[in-house]
Amino acid sequence: MHMEIEADTENDLMKFLNDLDIDKNNIRYSGASMFYNEILGIELDKINNNTPVLDFKSVKTELKNSINNIEKFNQILQEQTKQLRRFGFENLIGGKKQSKKQSKKQSKKQSKKQSNKQSNKLSKKI
Numbered sequence: 001m002h003m004e005i006e007a008d009t010e011n012d013l014m015k016f017l018n019d020l021d022i023d024k025n026n027i028r029y030s031g032a033s034m035f036y037n038e039i040l041g042i043e044l045d046k047i048n049n050n051t052p053v054l055d056f057k058s059v060k061t062e063l064k065n066s067i068n069n070i071e072k073f074n075q076i077l078q079e080q081t082k083q084l085r086r087f088g089f090e091n092l093i094g095g096k097k098q099s100k101k102q103s104k105k106q107s108k109k110q111s112k113k114q115s116n117k118q119s120n121k122l123s124k125k126i
Contacts, residue, residue: 004032039076041068056081056093 007013017024028034032054033047046066047054054062059077067073081093 036063039069040073042066056084 005013005016007016014024017027033044036042036047037044040063042063043066046063051062056077063073084090084093
């Protein structure tokens with residue numbers, strides 16, 4: 001899983017990474033364009049200079065002729081969509097935004113599910 005984080009200073013970035021308990025060895029100081037280039041083979045110039053808007057609503061249209069591995073692209077997009085829905089960001093993918101109450105309920109449900117998975121793993125190890 002990848003995510004892009006923008007911060008005003010490196011200290012702000014490090015504080016955010018600490019808050020999320022993200023290993024600093026896993027960070028890269030490059031934009032999403034490098035990810036698209038390395039994973040999907042899309043030319044940097046296409047992303048950086050010839051794509052005015054790149055969001056969930058426009059990504060397929062903007063990049064459809066530039067993607068070398070369409071299966072990988074669809075896999076990544078599907079997983080990102082799933083995660084955005086999980087955390088209540090349907091508005092970013094063109095879906096209906098959840099109310100705070102719905103989002104909280106979904107978050108609690110997901111937390112409980114994750115906790116049960118961890119408990120099952122522990123009991124299997126013992």
